Structures are given as structure tokens and as C-alpha cells.
Amino acid sequence: MHSGLKPGTTIAAVAEAAKVSKTTVSHVLSGKRPVSEATRRNVLRVMEELGFQPNYFAQALIANRSLAVALIVQDLTNPYYPLLGRGLERAIGQAGYVVMLFDGAAQPEAAEAAVKTAIQRRVDGVVIATAGAERAAPMLRQAGIAVVAVGSGPSVADLDWVSADDELIAYDAVTHLLTRGPRRVATITGPANASPGAQRLRGYLRAMADQGKPEDQNLIVAGDWTRDGGSSAMSVLLDLPDRPTAVFCANDVMAIGALDAAFGRGLRVPYDLAVVGVDDIEAAALLRPSLTTIRIPALEIGRTAGALLLDRLAQGAAAPSRHILVQHSLIVRESG
Amino acid sequence: MHSGLKPGTTIAAVAEAAKVSKTTVSHVLSGKRPVSEATRRNVLRVMEELGFQPNYFAQALIANRSLAVALIVQDLTNPYYPLLGRGLERAIGQAGYVVMLFDGAAQPEAAEAAVKTAIQRRVDGVVIATAGAERAAPMLRQAGIAVVAVGSGPSVADLDWVSADDELIAYDAVTHLLTRGPRRVATITGPANASPGAQRLRGYLRAMADQGKPEDQNLIVAGDWTRDGGSSAMSVLLDLPDRPTAVFCANDVMAIGALDAAFGRGLRVPYDLAVVGVDDIEAAALLRPSLTTIRIPALEIGRTAGALLLDRLAQGAAAPSRHILVQHSLIVRESG
Numbered sequence: 001m002h003s004g005l006k007p008g009t010t011i012a013a014v015a016e017a018a019k020v021s022k023t024t025v026s027h028v029l030s031g032k033r034p035v036s037e038a039t040r041r042n043v044l045r046v047m048e049e050l051g052f053q054p055n056y057f058a059q060a061l062i063a064n065r066s067l068a069v070a071l072i073v074q075d076l077t078n079p080y081y082p083l084l085g086r087g088l089e090r091a092i093g094q095a096g097y098v099v100m101l102f103d104g105a106a107q108p109e110a111a112e113a114a115v116k117t118a119i120q121r122r123v124d125g126v127v128i129a130t131a132g133a134e135r136a137a138p139m140l141r142q143a144g145i146a147v148v149a150v151g152s153g154p155s156v157a158d159l160d161w162v163s164a165d166d167e168l169i170a171y172d173a174v175t176h177l178l179t180r181g182p183r184r185v186a187t188i189t190g191p192a193n194a195s196p197g198a199q200r201l202r203g204y205l206r207a208m209a210d211q212g213k214p215e216d217q218n219l220i221v222a223g224d225w226t227r228d229g230g231s232s233a234m235s236v237l238l239d240l241p242d243r244p245t246a247v248f249c250a251n252d253v254m255a256i257g258a259l260d261a262a263f264g265r266g267l268r269v270p271y272d273l274a275v276v277g278v279d280d281i282e283a284a285a286l287l288r289p290s291l292t293t294i295r296i297p298a299l300e301i302g303r304t305a306g307a308l309l310l311d312r313l314a315q316g317a318a319a320p321s322r323h324i325l326v327q328h329s330l331i332v333r334e335s336g
Numbered sequence: 337m338h339s340g341l342k343p344g345t346t347i348a349a350v351a352e353a354a355k356v357s358k359t360t361v362s363h364v365l366s367g368k369r370p371v372s373e374a375t376r377r378n379v380l381r382v383m384e385e386l387g388f389q390p391n392y393f394a395q396a397l398i399a400n401r402s403l404a405v406a407l408i409v410q411d412l413t414n415p416y417y418p419l420l421g422r423g424l425e426r427a428i429g430q431a432g433y434v435v436m437l438f439d440g441a442a443q444p445e446a447a448e449a450a451v452k453t454a455i456q457r458r459v460d461g462v463v464i465a466t467a468g469a470e471r472a473a474p475m476l477r478q479a480g481i482a483v484v485a486v487g488s489g490p491s492v493a494d495l496d497w498v499s500a501d502d503e504l505i506a507y508d509a510v511t512h513l514l515t516r517g518p519r520r521v522a523t524i525t526g527p528a529n530a531s532p533g534a535q536r537l538r539g540y541l542r543a544m545a546d547q548g549k550p551e552d553q554n555l556i557v558a559g560d561w562t563r564d565g566g567s568s569a570m571s572v573l574l575d576l577p578d579r580p581t582a583v584f585c586a587n588d589v590m591a592i593g594a595l596d597a598a599f600g601r602g603l604r605v606p607y608d609l610a611v612v613g614v615d616d617i618e619a620a621a622l623l624r625p626s627l628t629t630i631r632i633p634a635l636e637i638g639r640t641a642g643a644l645l646l647d648r649l650a651q652g653a654a655a656p657s658r659h660i661l662v663q664h665s666l667i668v669r670e671s672g
Contacts, residue, residue: 055397055458056402056456056457056458057393057396057397057400057402057458058397060393060396061391061393061394061397064393066392066393068436071437076418076421076422077415077418077419077422079413079415079618081418082412082413082417082418082439083413085412085437085439086412086413086439086440089437089438089439089440098436098437098438098453098457099436099437100404100434100435100436100437101407101421101425101434101435101436101437102425102434103418103421103422103425104422104425117434120392121392121434122391122392122393227622256622263624281618282415282617282618282619283618283619283622283623286563286592286619286622286623287619287622287623287624288599288623288624
């Protein structure tokens with residue numbers, strides 16, 4: 001058995017071997033009362049020699065912290081969230097924190113239940129990667145829990161927040177299409193009022209304007225994030241008398257639908273129609289032709305959320321909040 | 337603020353309102369000493385009325401249980417694991433347990449670190465969905481922690497274990513190909529000595545034998561689970577003088593490589609070559625032609641692991657261990 005896991009070694013045994021009181025050992029463990037550096041090192045050395053394993057619950061009770069962070073995600077089966085979780089785990093794991101996972105928080109009841117459980121379990125921090133951070137944050141902070149929001153929702157005052165730059169994502173994709181050739185670039189957007197569709201539409205419009213292209217409402221068709229929606233929207237665009245020769249789709253799944261519609265009319269991609277998506281889903285690289293897309297840096301977003309959370313835990317609730325935009329990357333493949 | 341989250345309500349206040357001693361309230365909370373059912377109900381009713389929120393750490397310390405289960409996974413970015421995690425969370429969440437997530441345990445050091453942290457955090461149970469369950473299980477059980485292994489590794493004596501039936505997966509896929517027409521069915525396997533490749537090769541051989549097909553070593557080519565490996569293996573098969581008209585690939589990614597090789601030679605799928613994979617990755621439905629495959633029931637595997645763990649926690653270490661095989665499903669699409 002590994003020496004670090006001897007359950008038999010007690011605080012009393014550590015105190016005796018280190019020639020200090022049990023109270024001093026407790027203070028070293030809890031970190032709540034000052035202990036001289038020499039004493040602290042001596043006690044820690046003895047603990048290591050004896051293979052002392054403090055009771056986690058007792059430590060947590062004394063220090064009133066769990067060294068746990070709740071990760072509340074909308075849908076863990078969306079490949080964005082596992083990478084986010086991995087980045088978070090790496091960032092906070094080095095500081096001794098573990099991740100408590102709450103999936104399925106797309107449903108408001110599930111999100112609320114997750115927040116309540118996180119409070120009841122006395123986690124030290126929560127990373128909310130779902131809609132509803134605005135409602136949850138005050139509850140969590142009132143319970144003394146640090147909060148970091150993730151995603152492209154509206155900014156919440158005083159809330160630490162990490163996201164991709166959705167407007168710049170669209171801007172970069174559309175600029176790529178426009179600078180590769182003299183093209184008429186359309187866009188298939190998400191639902192126009194919701195995030196991140198609204199930001200991505202703004203990025204499209206700004207890129208078109210910056211390249212001196214007149215705004216043409218015919219070139220903007222709303223999709224619904226699905227393959228069928230992308231296909232229907234593309235059909236509308238291909239029915240235009242002056243049809244587009246390139247399309248920026250606000251996600252990869254709609255881009256795959258756009259390819260369906262293009263192939264259905266015998267168009268060659270990218271020669272007759274160039275297509276760019278967003279997300280870099282696994283299928284993007286596996287399709288024929290493979291899909292040019294923007295990769296959302298989910299791992300980096302998770303890491304950054306973890307770093308913000310550790311900063312918040314170190315600095316306390318009074319420190320000013322921060323909003324960090326994480327850089328995406330353009331993955332140029334065959335479709336555009 | 338929600339009434340369930342009043343941090344101010346103390347055990348003393350509950351005791352006073354319920355007209356019992358503080359000790360009795362503690363016993364109701366810990367469940368360690370018998371309390372009459374009438375008293376217990378009365379105390380619980382008062383707790384609810386007052387919005388009493390017991391200190392989780394104190395409860396955990398008294399009851400010596402954390403109501404947490406560690407999930408140790410090989411690679412959370414493989415879509416199998418998020419679904420597994422979801423199934424586990426659903427199964428144990430109803431019983432009041434939370435999931436503590438440990439990703440990246442494909443590396444032996446990461447797996448060992450996860451096991452140590454799980455012990456140190458005094459989780460009640462561990463679900464190990466990675467290689468190395470054989471080594472980790474004794475350490476965990478010595479620490480009084482329940483263990484359930486997930487995956488198609490070799491059975492460990494006395495270990496609760498859930499997996500897909502990898503031999504039957506291959507058997508069903510190959511039988512599907514053979515019963516749809518008079519076909520010469522090849523297989524692209526995983527590395528032959530490792531799980532689940534070995535089991536899937538056995539299933540192929542058994543299905544061929546059951547349909548009266550003579551064994552032909554030329555029809556069996558080893559892949560390495562990658563797209564390029566699948567493509568190379570398919571090229572070898574297509575160079576045979578009597579080339580196969582169908583191929584069972586031990587995973588979808590190799591099947592996509594097999595399609596690359598087939599299209600490279602101008603073959604029509606499924607008319608000239610039928611292709612079946614395993615996994616039902618997201619791309620399987622998005623490809624043209626879409627890929628016929630076997631779906632591994634990851635959600636159900638996670639749920640079953642959770643149920644086994646709850647049973648083990650209820651019954652103690654002495655109860656006999658169980659191995660449960662979870663049913664897969666054949667998803668017939670265009671490729672075969």
C-alpha cells in the first residue's frame with residue numbers, strides 16, 4: 001500500500017513526532033492561524049515521513065472550504081463542453097481543486113437544481129457554462145461562492161466571464177472568403193435575436209462593409225442551427241437571380257446542410273460555391289470536401305475560466321470583475 | 337432567496353422548534369443512531385419549515401460518507417465518455433450523489449493521481465472507465481471505496497463490471513452484411529491483441545462460420561483505429577484477385593478511411609462495396625453516403641454502472657460481484 005494512504009496515522013502521532021502541540025498541527029492543516037515557517041515545514045516534513053493522511057471532511061469543516069469547483073454545463077454531449085471541462089480541470093487541478101460535474105443544465109430546472117446542490121455541497125467556486133448565469137450568480141455569491149460565467153451571453157455586471165469573440169469569428173471567416181477571390185458572400189445566421197447568432201451576424205456585416213461590399217438583405221437568411229435549416233436557407237439563397245458564390249454559415253451543422261443543397265443542384269464546392277462554418281466539429285475534417293471552419297478554443301476557454309476562478313478565490317469578492325475574450329483560429333480545408 | 341438556503345438556521349434552532357435535544361437532531365442527520373420514526377419525521381418537518389441547511393462537511397464527517405462518486409475516464413473528448421457520464425449522473429443523482437470528474441486517465445500517471453485524489457477526498461464510490469482498473473481496484477477497496485469498472489477489458493475477479501458485448505457487436509454487423517445479399521465480407525480489425533479489437537475479430541469469425549463461409553485469412557486485415565489505417569487496409573483488400581464486396585470495420589473512423597479507398601477507385605457504395613462501422617460517431621450520419629454502424633449504448637452503460645455502484649454501496653463489499661453486458665443497436669444507413 002502506498003505510504004501516502006496510511007489511514008492509521010493521527011494528528012496526535014504527528015504532534016508527538018514533530019514535538020509540537022496537536023493544536024499547532026491543526027493550524028498547519030487549516031492554514032487559519034499563523035504558524036512560524038520553520039514549525040510549519042517541520043510539521044509538514046513529519047506528516048510526509050509518517051504518511052499522514054488528514055481527514056478531508058475534517059479539514060474542509062475547519063477551513064470551511066471544499067477544494068471543489070462545480071462545472072455546470074448545458075449539454076456535455078456537445079463536443080465543446082468536454083474540452084472546456086478538460087481545460088478547467090487542468091487549470092484548477094494544479095491548485096488542488098477537483099471538478100464536480102453537472103450536465104444537462106439546458107433545462108432551467110436542472111440548472112437550478114445544480115446550483116442548489118453546489119451550494120449545499122459548499123463548493124468553493126462555480127463555472128456556469130449555460131444560459132441563466134444572470135439568475136444563478138447572485139444566489140451563489142450570497143452563499144459565498146465564487147462564480148465565473150462562460151459563453152457568449154450578455155455581459156453580467158460584476159461577473160467574471162470568459163467567451164469566444166463571436167463577432168470577430170464571423171468577421172474573420174467572411175474576410176477569408178472575400179480576400180480569396182471576387183465573391184458574392186451570403187450568410188446563414190442563427191436565430192437573429194439570440195446569442196451567438198446576433199454577434200456573428202454583426203461580424204458578417206462589419207466584414208462586408210470593411211471590404212466595400214454594399215449591404216444586401218437578400219444575402220442574409222436565418223437558419224436554426226440544424227442541417228435541414230441550413231439546407232433550406234441555402235436553397236433560398238440559390239434561388240436568387242444573382243446567387244451568391246460563397247456562404248458563411250454560423251455553425252458547421254448548417255454548413256453541412258448548405259453543402260447538401262449545393263450538391264443537390266450539381267454545384268461544385270468550392271468552385272461554384274465556397275462554404276465556411278464555425279465550430280470545427282469532428283465531421284468537418286471527415287467530409288468530402290472537408291469543411292473550412294473556425295475552431296472555438298474550448299480548452300483555452302476552460303483553462304481561462306479556471307484561472308479567473310483561482311484569482312477570484314485568492315482576491316475575494318471585492319476585486320473588480322474581468323471579461324476575457326479567447327482567440328479562435330481559422331481552419332482552412334477544402335470547402336472554402 | 338430560496339428558503340432552502342438560509343445559512344443562519346442552526347441545529348439548536350431546529351431542536352428547540354421540534355422540542356427535542358440537539359443530539360437527537362444530529363442523529364436524524366447522521367442516520368447512525370436509531371431515532372423513532374415519529375421523532376424523525378417531526379425533526380425533518382421542522383427542518384423543512386425553517387429552511388435548515390445542514391453543514392455538508394459536518395454531515396459527511398459524522399456519517400463518514402461524501403455522497404460523491406468519482407468518474408475516471410480515459411478521454412472525455414471521445415463522445416462515448418460524455419454520454420457515459422450523463423448516464424452515471426442520472427443514476428446516482430436521484431440517490432443524492434454527485435459526480436467528481438477525472439479526465440485524461442489514458443496516461444497511467446493521471447489515472448493513479450485520480451485514484452489517490454478520490455481516496456483522499458473520501459468519495460463513496462469510483463467508476464473506472466479506463467485501462468488499469470485491475471491495479472486501481474485493490475487500492476480503492478482497501479480504502480473502503482466501492483468500485484465499478486466500465487469497458488471491454490478483461491474481467492477482474494470480484495469486480496463489478498459493465499461493458500458492451502464486443503463480440504456480439506461484430507457478430508451482428510457481419511450477420512447483417514451476410515444476410516442482405518450473397519457477399520464476400522472482409523474485416524478491418526483493431527490491433528489484434530488488444531481489447532476490443534480481439535473480441536470484435538472473434539465476432540466476425542463466428543458470424544462467418546455460422547453463415548457457412550469458409551475462413552479466409554486474406555479477408556482479415558489489421559487497422560490501427562485511424563482513418564489512414566482504414567484506408568491502407570482497404571487498399572490491401574481491394575488489391576486481392578477476388579476482392580471483397582463488403583467490409584466490417586471495427587470502428588467508424590476506419591470505415592471512413594475504407595470509404596476513401598473505395599471512392600479513390602471509383603467504387604459505388606454500397607453497390608460495389610458495402611461498409612459497416614462501429615461507434616455511431618457524429619460524422620456517421622453526416623457523411624455521403626451515410627454510414628451504417630453499431631451504436632454503443634454509452635448512456636445505458638453509464639446508468640448501469642451507477643445502478644451497480646448504488647447496489648454495492650447498499651449491500652457492502654461481501655456481496656457477489658456482477659458483470660453486466662449492455663445491448664447495442666444496429667443503425668442501418670446508406671453504406672451497407
